[in-house]
Amino acid sequence: MTQSTSDESPVMRFLLILAARRAMVLRVVFLAALATAVISLVLPRTYQSVAVIAPPSGSKSLISGLLGSLPMGAMLGGMAPDMGQEGEGEYFTVLLNSRQLQTEMIEVFHLRAHYRMPKAKIEDILKRLGRKVSAELDFETSMIVLTVQDKDPVVAWAMASWMVKRLEKMNHDLKTRKASNNRQFSEREVAQIRCDLDSLERGMTRFQLDSRMLEPEEQGKAIMTEYAQVKTQEAVQELKLRLLRQRFGDQHPDVRQAAQELEAIQTQLRQSWERGDSELFLAINQLPAATMDYLRHQRELEIANKKLIFMLPQLEQAKLDEVNDVPVLEVLDPPVVAEKRIKPKRTIMVLTAAFLAFVVASGLALFMDRLERDKAFAQSMDTVRRRLLKGEKA
Numbered sequence: 001m002t003q004s005t006s007d008e009s010p011v012m013r014f015l016l017i018l019a020a021r022r023a024m025v026l027r028v029v030f031l032a033a034l035a036t037a038v039i040s041l042v043l044p045r046t047y048q049s050v051a052v053i054a055p056p057s058g059s060k061s062l063i064s065g066l067l068g069s070l071p072m073g074a075m076l077g078g079m080a081p082d083m084g085q086e087g088e089g090e091y092f093t094v095l096l097n098s099r100q101l102q103t104e105m106i107e108v109f110h111l112r113a114h115y116r117m118p119k120a121k122i123e124d125i126l127k128r129l130g131r132k133v134s135a136e137l138d139f140e141t142s143m144i145v146l147t148v149q150d151k152d153p154v155v156a157w158a159m160a161s162w163m164v165k166r167l168e169k170m171n172h173d174l175k176t177r178k179a180s181n182n183r184q185f186s187e188r189e190v191a192q193i194r195c196d197l198d199s200l201e202r203g204m205t206r207f208q209l210d211s212r213m214l215e216p217e218e219q220g221k222a223i224m225t226e227y228a229q230v231k232t233q234e235a236v237q238e239l240k241l242r243l244l245r246q247r248f249g250d251q252h253p254d255v256r257q258a259a260q261e262l263e264a265i266q267t268q269l270r271q272s273w274e275r276g277d278s279e280l281f282l283a284i285n286q287l288p289a290a291t292m293d294y295l296r297h298q299r300e301l302e303i304a305n306k307k308l309i310f311m312l313p314q315l316e317q318a319k320l321d322e323v324n325d326v327p328v329l330e331v332l333d334p335p336v337v338a339e340k341r342i343k344p345k346r347t348i349m350v351l352t353a354a355f356l357a358f359v360v361a362s363g364l365a366l367f368m369d370r371l372e373r374d375k376a377f378a379q380s381m382d383t384v385r386r387r388l389l390k391g392e393k394a
Contacts, residue, residue, distance in 0.1 A: 025361040032357030046343035047153035052333035055088040096135035160335035183318035
């Protein structure tokens with residue numbers, strides 16, 4: 001006993017309709033696949049050449065190196081920017097994608113003629129080249145993946161090889177220029193520090209001659225020792241004078257002589273306080289200010305000397321960096337001439353076209369089945385067809 005049409009499931013009805021019109025469906029799918037296969041044969045082939053580049057290990061910047069030689073340099077050096085391998089990779093990726101390099105490539109490989117764009121603007125050629133060339137950094141491995149596509153596998157290989165060599169040249173030029181700038185900077189700094197140091201030394205010499213301050217600690221100790229001795233003599237002489245006055249009175253010759261001796265001692269004390277006792281011992285009342293001035297001059301000299309001691313190794317290192325060979329790039333996977341195209345992908349194109357054709361053919365089969373079964377729908381479609389043919393509005 002067969003089931004009625006109304007009892008059939010939608011899937012079963014769909015399969016029955018396809019089975020009934022299988023010839024039409026298969027014909028549409030076959031023609032679409034065949035047409036796509038023919039088109040894929042006509043489309044230009046695209047080949048790809050790939051290079052994998054390992055950037056040289058980065059080193060800390062000049063600032064970090066300078067901080068490292070200072071006290072607490074380990075802590076301060078950690079705050080300075082560090083160009084690790086990942087940072088170097090980003091740097092080389094920018095160089096590969098730079099307008100300068102791609103503009104040179106257009107001229108070297110005559111890409112205007114190669115792309116059949118003889119009168120196009122440089123921006124349009126760069127845009128097209130940007131779709132053919134890409135350089136990306138793999139952050140997991142820190143490797144640079146350079147990809148060049150072209151319809152000619154030899155051209156793709158030649159362009160990739162040229163980019164790798166040009167990158168090495170640009171890296172060498174930039175690093176050499178940087179090393180030269182560092183050397184020039186260090187030379188200017190050392191020359192300026194030497195000039196400042198000479199000026200400070202002359203200023204220190206003039207100050208010592210004018211103030212007679214040669215060594216604050218030793219001179220101060222000697223001055224105060226001598227002053228204390230004279231002060232002790234004054235106290236002893238005052239006591240002696242009081243005893244003589246009490247015994248002989250004020251008019252006795254010994255009393256007058258003792259008074260003169262006391263006055264000489266007091267004169268010596270005033271001179272020591274106001275003018276100093278000799279060319280070596282400066283005045284006591286000038287000692288604090290002279291000591292501070294001496295310490296100030298000494299501090300400036302020490303700072304200048306520290307700066308000079310600090311910069312001289314940097315200058316020598318900058319000279320060595322300038323003459324040393326710049327680290328070269330390591331090409332882990334050099335570009336090769338591709339033997340297999342990457343475009344067009346014929347199998348995928350044919351399968352995609354066949355699937356879409358099957359969908360369209362299935363829809364067409366369902367539409368034709370409804371036209372046969374539903375008379376009202378068929379009449380409506382016929383009316384629409386006639387109006388379209390007559391150019392009337394629906």
